[in-house]
């Protein structure tokens with residue numbers, strides 16, 4: 502099984518690259534952001550609670566996102582592997598993911614961290630905010646809060662995966678194709 506954590510700050514290109522990786526390696530794409538936005542669109546109680554936090558650029562509680570990932574893993578028993586996009590985001594989530602994958606005897610293959618300068622991230626998200634309908638992309642202060650949350654709560658996971666010998670850092674600047682080539686090189690190295 503090929504299990505990849507695609508990692509990086511908001512706007513690094515995780516969603517964009519996940520779509521290409523899924524096509525090339527026939528994996529299942531699990532984005533906690535997309536799963537939460539589906540809950541919002543479906544008008545569920547979970548979605549309503551999550552929306553308040555997401556619009557403010559804060560993290561949704563660990564047990565909520567871990568529960569969503571657990572359900573998806575259980576719902577796809579024959580999968581060739583998964584790409585985790587926007588998950589894990591805290592130490593608690595990373596440890597839970599390791600536990601869930603150990604139960605399946607299919608640990609994380611590699612964690613690929615996309616490095617993009619902050620000004621570029623802000624510009625990408627503001628630009629998408631013009632027509633994405635995402636409230637969290639439309640206000641520079643909220644974008645800065647999301648980047649702050651990433652630095653304070655999520656970036657530490659690079660050490661977590663580095664200690665496991667699984668962390669690979671790539672340059673996330675350049676065209677989508679250029680970044681994709683760097684990612685596929687990293688995947689081939691780890692697989």
Ligand code: AP5
Pocket residue numbers: 509510511512513514515516517518533534535537554555556558559560561562563566586587588589590594625626628629637647673674675676677680
């Ligand atoms: P989530 O949906 O995960 O969003 P995010 O990580 O904040 O940011 P994006 O997903 O939008 O960035 P991305 O890296 O995928 O970049 P993308 O490819 O889209 O999370 C949203 C919220 O949900 C969180 O704030 C939190 O509240 C909650 N949440 C989600 N997961 C959670 C978790 N695990 N725990 C707790 N809470 C959670 O690209 C961005 C833009 O850049 C696009 O317009 C794209 O076209 C453009 N672009 C992409 N690549 C390039 C390139 N090479 N050059 C130029 N532009 C590019």
